[in-house]
Amino acid sequence: xxxxxxxxxxxxxxxxxxxxxxxxxxxxxxxxxxxxxxxxxxxxxxxxxxxxxxxxxxxxxxxxxxxxxxxxxxxxxxxxxxxxxxxxxxxxxxxxxxxxxxxxxxxxxxxxxxxxxxxxxxxxxxxxxxxxxxxxxxxxxxxxxxxxxxxxxxxxxxxxxxxxxxxxxxxxxxxxxxxxxxxxxxxxxxxxxxxxxxxxxxxxxxxxxxxxxxxxxxxxxxxxxxxxxxxxxxxxxxxxxxxxxxxxxxxxxxxxxxxxxxxxxxxxxxxxxxxxxxxxxxxxxxxxxxxxxxxxxxxxxxxxxxxxxxxxxxxxxxxxxxxxxxxxxxxxxxxxxxxxxxxxxxxxxxxxxxxxxxxxxxxxxxxxxxxxxxxxxxxxxxxxxxxxxxxxxxxxxxxxxxxxxxxxxxxxxxx
Amino acid sequence: xxxxxxxxxxxxxxxxxxxxxxxxxxxxxxxxxxxxxxxxxxxxxxxxxxxxxxxxxxxxxxxxxxxxxxxxxxxxxxxxxxxxxxxxxxxxxxxxxxxxxxxxxxxxxxxxxxxxxxxxxxxxxxxxxxxxxxxxxxxxxxxxxxxxxx
Numbered sequence: 001x002x003x004x005x006x007x008x009x010x011x012x013x014x015x016x017x018x019x020x021x022x023x024x025x026x027x028x029x030x031x032x033x034x035x036x037x038x039x040x041x042x043x044x045x046x047x048x049x050x051x052x053x054x055x056x057x058x059x060x061x062x063x064x065x066x067x068x069x070x071x072x073x074x075x076x077x078x079x080x081x082x083x084x085x086x087x088x089x090x091x092x093x094x095x096x097x098x099x100x101x102x103x104x105x106x107x108x109x110x111x112x113x114x115x116x117x118x119x120x121x122x123x124x125x126x127x128x129x130x131x132x133x134x135x136x137x138x139x140x141x142x143x144x145x146x147x148x149x150x151x152x153x154x155x156x157x158x159x160x161x162x163x164x165x166x167x168x169x170x171x172x173x174x175x176x177x178x179x180x181x182x183x184x185x186x187x188x189x190x191x192x193x194x195x196x197x198x199x200x201x202x203x204x205x206x207x208x209x210x211x212x213x214x215x216x217x218x219x220x221x222x223x224x225x226x227x228x229x230x231x232x233x234x235x236x237x238x239x240x241x242x243x244x245x246x247x248x249x250x251x252x253x254x255x256x257x258x259x260x261x262x263x264x265x266x267x268x269x270x271x272x273x274x275x276x277x278x279x280x281x282x283x284x285x286x287x288x289x290x291x292x293x294x295x296x297x298x299x300x301x302x303x304x305x306x307x308x309x310x311x312x313x314x315x316x317x318x319x320x321x322x323x324x325x326x327x328x329x330x331x332x333x334x335x336x337x338x339x340x341x342x343x344x345x346x347x348x349x350x351x352x353x354x355x356x357x358x359x360x361x362x363x364x365x366x367x368x369x370x371x372x373x374x375x376x377x378x379x380x381x382x383x384x385x386x387x388x389x390x391x392x393x394x395x396x397x398x399x400x401x402x403x404x405x406x407x408x409x410x411x412x413x414x415x
Numbered sequence: 416x417x418x419x420x421x422x423x424x425x426x427x428x429x430x431x432x433x434x435x436x437x438x439x440x441x442x443x444x445x446x447x448x449x450x451x452x453x454x455x456x457x458x459x460x461x462x463x464x465x466x467x468x469x470x471x472x473x474x475x476x477x478x479x480x481x482x483x484x485x486x487x488x489x490x491x492x493x494x495x496x497x498x499x500x501x502x503x504x505x506x507x508x509x510x511x512x513x514x515x516x517x518x519x520x521x522x523x524x525x526x527x528x529x530x531x532x533x534x535x536x537x538x539x540x541x542x543x544x545x546x547x548x549x550x551x552x553x554x555x556x557x558x559x560x561x562x563x564x565x
Contacts, residue, residue, distance in 0.1 A: 351480060352479075353454045353540075354423070354480045354481070357539070357540060361418070368454065369455060370454075384454060
């Protein structure tokens with residue numbers, strides 16, 4: 001039988017949920033409703049198996065041994081580099097550096113690229129919706145160099161003001177560092193447009209892609225950005241692994257970030273020759289198992305299909321937005337036109353922390369607090385928000401449970 | 416749900432909604448700021464201490480129901496007490512909210528603070544209940560730096 005066009009394009013969420021063993025468990029006697037994938041995503045069985053398999057049958061250090069196991073481990077590790085290169089459409093594997101996560105990737109750029117290229121009086125432009133990990137490394141660099149941090153403002157919907165961005169750029173601007181998709185507002189920024197504007201003035205751009213990859217396809221060539229950073233654990237891979245993509249010409253001129261083994265060609269007490277790209281930036285034994293797990297995660301996501309995922313999540317987002325909007329004292333923070341499946345909200349008169357505790361007793365896991373974006377909280381004049389973030393394994397039924405849970409919260413507080 | 420009812424008792428909800436001694440105290444000679452970085456709860460505590468007696472006390476800030484109610488109840492309990500008594504109560508309160516669930520609280524020891532007994536079932540919320548008290552102890556020592564629960 002030929003399946004209809006409709007059934008081909010639809011994502012079979014029940015089938016997908018079977019791939020995630022953690023989703024089968026009960027929490028406090030209730031089925032787990034996991035709505036915190038923006039903090040970290042759950043892992044499919046293939047990723048968990050890959051970690052097990054590595055330690056059970058392949059464990060050896062990479063790039064060193066001449067024996068069988070080391071060869072297998074090295075191939076699996078380097079195979080992931082190739083997979084990442086293809087996934088984000090980089091030019092070469094030389095442009096793919098493995099790091100611990102998005103945070104380390106940004107720190108690497110701030111520390112290596114930043115120290116060399118940013119001087120006193122220079123300016124670095126970031127946005128008002130950055131995660132602390134795309135604020136603090138730049139602040140530290142500014143403190144060290146005497147450079148200044150400039151902030152692109154956002155409107156009440158949580159959208160970047162592109163005109164204001166243009167005005168911020170000037171001869172002193174040395175770098176733009178901007179988030180692709182906001183973890184607390186869900187906003188998807190017009191990254192390509194921002195990159196084009198910055199490049200018109202010869203300013204390089206770093207894109208924090210931590211929340212981008214889990215929700216859709218990324219093509220660094222199309223975006224044109226100079227740096228792109230993301231974390232494995234948010235794209236259904238293991239924790240402790242991230243990727244820094246940087247254009248080869250830029251990476252070539254950057255000084256090493258950390259010194260140690262594996263990043264060198266030769267060492268004498270008089271002089272050390274650094275290794276080629278990208279190894280120059282990978283000192284020490286990396287998270288080999290985690291990198292191999294990332295490979296399986298990327299395969300898994302590609303197997304479902306980025307378009308299918310994006311379409312399904314859009315449907316979930318619309319459904320959840322409509323359902324949450326029926327709750328009277330609820331206000332959604334972040335209502336951008338272009339949005340990922342992330343909904344921040346506040347309930348009038350009820351602190352998010354209390355919301356989180358009460359929902360938890362129903363087995364519902366949401367994030368409450370400032371989401372490492374304190375300036376965003378200040379911008380919207382709230383101390384904290386509750387945040388439900390969705391992945392392709394979430395269902396409309398779970399959204400209904402969230403709404404029911406929120407009514408429980410309100411009833412409890414009404415006494 | 417029973418544990419939730421125990422945690423969010425009516426008295427706590429009332430204090431959350433209409434906190435007592437809320438606002439800045441102009442006559443304060445002991446102040447401290449408390450902060451819980453986990454959830455962003457913040458409290459400014461003001462005390463007027465004379466001859467070792469807490470003559471007046473108030474607080475400002477934003478936080479969850481537990482931290483706000485705890486601040487409110489604390490101010491009502493401590494007004495008129497000696498600073499030594501306040502420090503004693505702090506220890507008793509800490510003991511209460513971190514005691515084993517099921518253990519019978521000593522009512523004579525803690526009086527109306529017993530309403531926070533339910534907190535011990537929620538280890539992640541112990542810091543919320545304790546914030547005001549830690550801030551009070553810091554204010555008594557006149558530590559000007561922000562008190563953090565971390």
